[in-house]
Amino acid sequence: MPNSPSNLLDDTNVTVLKGVGKHLAATLAKLGIVTVSDLLFHLPMRYVDKTRITPIGDVRLHIHSVIQGRVTGNQINFGKRRSLSVTLDDGTGTISLRFFHFNAAQKTQMSPGAIVRCYAEPRRGTTGLEFYHPEYSIVDDEHQTPMEETLSPVYGLTEGISQGRLRKLTELAVAQLRTHAPQELLPEQINRQFGIASLSEALDYLHFPPPSASVELLTEGHHPCQQRLAFEELLAHYAVRQEMRMLAQTEKGPTMTADEAITATFLKSLPFSLTGAQLRVFEEIKTDMCKAVPMLRMVQGDVGSGKTLVAALAAIMAAQAGYQVAIVAPTSILAEQHFANFTQWLKPLGIGTTWLVGRLTASQKRQALADITENRAQVVIGTHALFQEGVNFHRLGLTVIDEQHRFGVDQRLRLREKNIDNERPHQLVMTATPIPRTLAMTAYAELDYSVIDELPPGRKPINTVLIKQKRRIAVIERIEKACKEGKQVYWVCPLVEESETLEVANAEATATELQEIMPDVTVGLVHGRLKPAEKDHVMAEFKTAKLRLLVATTVIEVGVDVPNANLMIIENPERLGLAQLHQLRGRVGRGSAASHCVLMYGDKLSQNARERLNVLRESNDGFVIAQKDLELRGPGELLGTRQTGDMQFRIADTQRDAHMVEQIHQIGKQLMQEENANIKNLIARWFGKNKVYAQV
Ligand code: ADP
Ligand code: MG
Numbered sequence: 001m002p003n004s005p006s007n008l009l010d011d012t013n014v015t016v017l018k019g020v021g022k023h024l025a026a027t028l029a030k031l032g033i034v035t036v037s038d039l040l041f042h043l044p045m046r047y048v049d050k051t052r053i054t055p056i057g058d059v060r061l062h063i064h065s066v067i068q069g070r071v072t073g074n075q076i077n078f079g080k081r082r083s084l085s086v087t088l089d090d091g092t093g094t095i096s097l098r099f100f101h102f103n104a105a106q107k108t109q110m111s112p113g114a115i116v117r118c119y120a121e122p123r124r125g126t127t128g129l130e131f132y133h134p135e136y137s138i139v140d141d142e143h144q145t146p147m148e149e150t151l152s153p154v155y156g157l158t159e160g161i162s163q164g165r166l167r168k169l170t171e172l173a174v175a176q177l178r179t180h181a182p183q184e185l186l187p188e189q190i191n192r193q194f195g196i197a198s199l200s201e202a203l204d205y206l207h208f209p210p211p212s213a214s215v216e217l218l219t220e221g222h223h224p225c226q227q228r229l230a231f232e233e234l235l236a237h238y239a240v241r242q243e244m245r246m247l248a249q250t251e252k253g254p255t256m257t258a259d260e261a262i263t264a265t266f267l268k269s270l271p272f273s274l275t276g277a278q279l280r281v282f283e284e285i286k287t288d289m290c291k292a293v294p295m296l297r298m299v300q301g302d303v304g305s306g307k308t309l310v311a312a313l314a315a316i317m318a319a320q321a322g323y324q325v326a327i328v329a330p331t332s333i334l335a336e337q338h339f340a341n342f343t344q345w346l347k348p349l350g351i352g353t354t355w356l357v358g359r360l361t362a363s364q365k366r367q368a369l370a371d372i373t374e375n376r377a378q379v380v381i382g383t384h385a386l387f388q389e390g391v392n393f394h395r396l397g398l399t400v401i402d403e404q405h406r407f408g409v410d411q412r413l414r415l416r417e418k419n420i421d422n423e424r425p426h427q428l429v430m431t432a433t434p435i436p437r438t439l440a441m442t443a444y445a446e447l448d449y450s451v452i453d454e455l456p457p458g459r460k461p462i463n464t465v466l467i468k469q470k471r472r473i474a475v476i477e478r479i480e481k482a483c484k485e486g487k488q489v490y491w492v493c494p495l496v497e498e499s500e501t502l503e504v505a506n507a508e509a510t511a512t513e514l515q516e517i518m519p520d521v522t523v524g525l526v527h528g529r530l531k532p533a534e535k536d537h538v539m540a541e542f543k544t545a546k547l548r549l550l551v552a553t554t555v556i557e558v559g560v561d562v563p564n565a566n567l568m569i570i571e572n573p574e575r576l577g578l579a580q581l582h583q584l585r586g587r588v589g590r591g592s593a594a595s596h597c598v599l600m601y602g603d604k605l606s607q608n609a610r611e612r613l614n615v616l617r618e619s620n621d622g623f624v625i626a627q628k629d630l631e632l633r634g635p636g637e638l639l640g641t642r643q644t645g646d647m648q649f650r651i652a653d654t655q656r657d658a659h660m661v662e663q664i665h666q667i668g669k670q671l672m673q674e675e676n677a678n679i680k681n682l683i684a685r686w687f688g689k690n691k692v693y694a695q696v
């Protein structure tokens with residue numbers, strides 16, 4: 001096996017590539033790309049087919065296509081947002097292109113008579129189907145752009161770099177592969193097992209699939225080259241997490257004793273009894289907290305399974321043992337919700353609480369910080385503001401991280417700073433993401449794992465229906481009716497994976513449209529581009545029912561409890577993973593009224609997509625849904641779930657690749673036992689050299 005001793009590409013800065021200056025290097029760094037090797041390991045998110053032109057008459061909603069036609073109209077619209085629209089005709093039909101960002105030259109370029117070829121995903125616009133911000137080129141006698149011969153990779157981008165540019169750079173990097181093979185870090189048998197010759201071959205193939213490549217395999221992520229890399233990535237995750245775990249085991253944790261009396265008093269004060277699962281998970285936590293090594297435990301529990309109360313029990317135990325507790329939530333609205341709950345629960349027990357979020361006034365913040373330092377507040381609830389400097393706990397003994405997938409592992413580690421007794425606080429992380437146990441043992445190998453596998457009794461299942469986009473008006477009437485009856489509604493706009501700008505533009509357009517159709521309904525909008533304070537403001541108004549309808553992108557706040565909302569519309573659910581849909585849907589069904597979720601799909605739904613969505617109609621169980629999701633992943637349709645925070649895989653997919661987990665464990669253990677040097681290189685390759693992972 002060719003196993004180049006050189007690790008050259010790992011040490012070569014991207015600036016050696018032609019055309020990469022300081023500025024571009026800084027942009028690439030935002031994507032985690034510093035070396036040529038990083039560029040090679042920035043793998044395509046998916047592939048699109050630009051090998052043929054689709055007649056305009058055959059263009060279908062949401063199916064990415066290349067079209068070519070003559071410009072028949074070209075005008076600037078002065079609406080709420082200025083836009084340029086260009087009409088194309090190819091003899092089979094007409095369609096409008098719409099640009100929100102454009103210049104005068106573009107308008108002139110696309111004058112009537114010009115032939116334009118463009119590529120985009122058609123969406124519903126004011127004139128019927130429209131192409132928003134297509135990639136385009138002018139076709140004339142001098143510029144006969146040939147069609148692509150192979151599938152085109154689609155890369156994750158950031159502001160300041162285009163698909164085309166990144167692709168050109170990748171081309172340069174791949175050229176280097178031929179002379180400097182990246183080091184093979186896995187045992188030899190692995191390449192053979194996946195039927196590939198070398199890592200170089202796999203990288204080359206994935207960036208530039210040959211004309212014969214199967215769209216289906218590549219789109220599903222089942223191609224052997226992808227699987228080979230996913231294997232390596234998961235192994236790197238396992239290794240880094242396992243190292244964290246081993247380090248943690250050598251540390252001193254706060255040894256606490258449980259106070260059964262206070263626990264009993266607390267449980268008696270609740271209007272309901274805990275489920276068996278909640279009690280069992282608390283027992284597991286209790287056992288950990290009584291030990292002399294710091295706890296690192298993940299609690300998985302479906303939306304609504306009552307994780308907060310389990311956290312409260314742990315917090316009471318720590319406070320009673322003389323320690324402080326930090327509870328971290330991903331958004332201030334969620335922190336506020338927890339603060340209200342914890343204060344109500346803990347005050348009668350004589351346990352002080354405070355909270356810390358970015359938007360407190362200077363004097364409130366000063367007060368909170370003093371209460372923390374001087375131990376007047378034993379339980380502190382906050383956002384990532386708690387990770388910041390200036391927060392000095394008197395004696396931190398437990399950290400609880402809610403909705404942990406929203407936080408990076410480095411943020412989590414920052415809350416493990418030692419306390420005055422030189423002890424590492426216990427840590428509990430909570431998640432609603434259904435992760436099979438074996439997988440959790442790989443991707444979160446540093447954590448022990450508990451599951452709350454039971455919902456509180458009496459929950460009403462959410463009634464889920466499938467409806468066509470064509471019946472949008474009927475759906476809107478239903479929203480109007482719900483709002484008139486005093487209820488509240490969520491509307492989730494489609495996922496646009498490659499461009500957040502487009503996703504936001506689309507959500508803005510939807511909010512405007514809905515407001516125009518329903519002038520009496522108060523409509524709000526949240527999306528990922530809002531500043532945290534703006535987002536909080538909108539969420540707070542929705543919480544207090546000042547807003548009746550909340551239009552949101554798929555980055556909708558996690559964990560928010562608005563029991564009065566009992567209807568959710570999800571547009572184009574066929575693009576989302578079932579697990580993600582299940583989580584979104586979990587925002588409703590929290591009150592006493594029956595709740596509904598309307599999955600409004602594009603005009604055509606494949607057999608497979610229908611089957612997948614039917615799973616949601618039939619089940620309300622996160623684990624069942626995740627399992628079915630895996631079995632039914634439809635080729636070429638699902639965009640995959642955008643990964644945030646902790647679980648950022650470049651190519652691995654925790655559901656799809658779960659079958660590799662056992663072998664990964666076995667090889668990972670073996671390499672670590674041998675203290676194989678490749679482990680270090682593997683971690684550096686996939687996580688960068690300077691990450692905090694190794695410094696638990
Ligand atoms: P999640 O696991 O999604 O964070 P929460 O902790 O927010 O769930 O709990 C959801 C709701 O269920 C809350 O209103 C909470 O008070 C309630 N709840 C929690 N445990 C029980 C229980 N054992 N019986 C009845 N209601 C419960
Ligand atoms: Mg929660």
